[in-house]
Amino acid sequence: MTKSRLEPQTGTAFELKRGQTLRVIDLEGEQVADLTAFARSDPSEWLSSGRSIDYANTIYLTKGHILYSNRSRPMFTILEDDVGRHDFLLTPCSRETFEIIYKNTDPHPSCFENLWRNLAEFEIAPDAISTTLNIFMNVEVASDGTLKILPPRSQAGDALTLRAEQDLIVGLTACSAALSNNGSFKPIGYEITDPA
């Protein structure tokens, strides 16, 4: 098993082989981690929130659910989930997110930039990044459709464990949007384990 740590407001990209598990850990609590993935064999196949939500028939994917690609092929299975509340509706925060939502035009780290800069190593273009699985992000949908972004329900040590169902390129961040993380920026841990 390899153990790694993402410092606050950073990201990474790495390969995950079919059968390996990825455990994403909220080390200190109330910290979101954005996840995306591409097929190793052909990165024009990508993690699809729309397919995954449609087939699971819920916006809150948890233990037992499959995360599908745009080609409707399984990319991950969720094996364990300590929290049960993750967002799969919203895109990674970007420079424009801060401008449009926060009215903040100052330079600011973002999940989008932390993803594309790291995924560039695998020749994945920024335009290829779609809606991410925002692990630990707590978004509620009111009956009129309005979204409420609440503090993550995750406490220190809580984790989400995913098994890769095909060889993947994975992007992962420790999220940089204050509102998503109850106002502070913390690290994210992750562990990769080979099949038993």
Next chain:
Amino acid sequence: MTKSRLEPQTGTAFELKRGQTLRVIDLEGEQVADLTAFARSDPSEWLSSGRSIDYANTIYLTKGHILYSNRSRPMFTILEDDVGRHDFLLTPCSRETFEIIYKNTDPHPSCFENLWRNLAEFEIAPDAISTTLNIFMNVEVASDGTLKILPPRSQAGDALTLRAEQDLIVGLTACSAALSNNGSFKPIGYEITDPA
């Protein structure tokens, strides 16, 4: 103004110039139309449900809301909306949708196929098609996150009017998924109007 009609379970693709409006009409009632779009100048810029939902802070986009691209640039503004209930969570129905959700492996028309076959004329690949705006589709999210697909609220003649905010390539269908259309397949009308 040009008036067109999509026969049941068909689709089309066309150019829409900045400032033109597209009016999508449910001619007979309770019929969904899937919409996607790409920037004419660079089709690697695409209509993003995640960006649009994030910036509107609601899953139910309606009059006054802007539909954004993955690059956070406006693609459409919703000018008029007779219905006020459209889905922006789910992907266009595909062969795999019918297999996974309906357990139906027979050949079956699908929005996904109707989109990519028509968008091929503009050299847009099937993998480029993301979550569509599913006009008139009525999806409710329960407080536990479960989705309920209800009959469309649209009646004969109800329409959604969108103004193009940049030159676009648009894909549009009359949806082929029985559940989305209260069990029947009907035509969709659409009108393109130049700016006054």
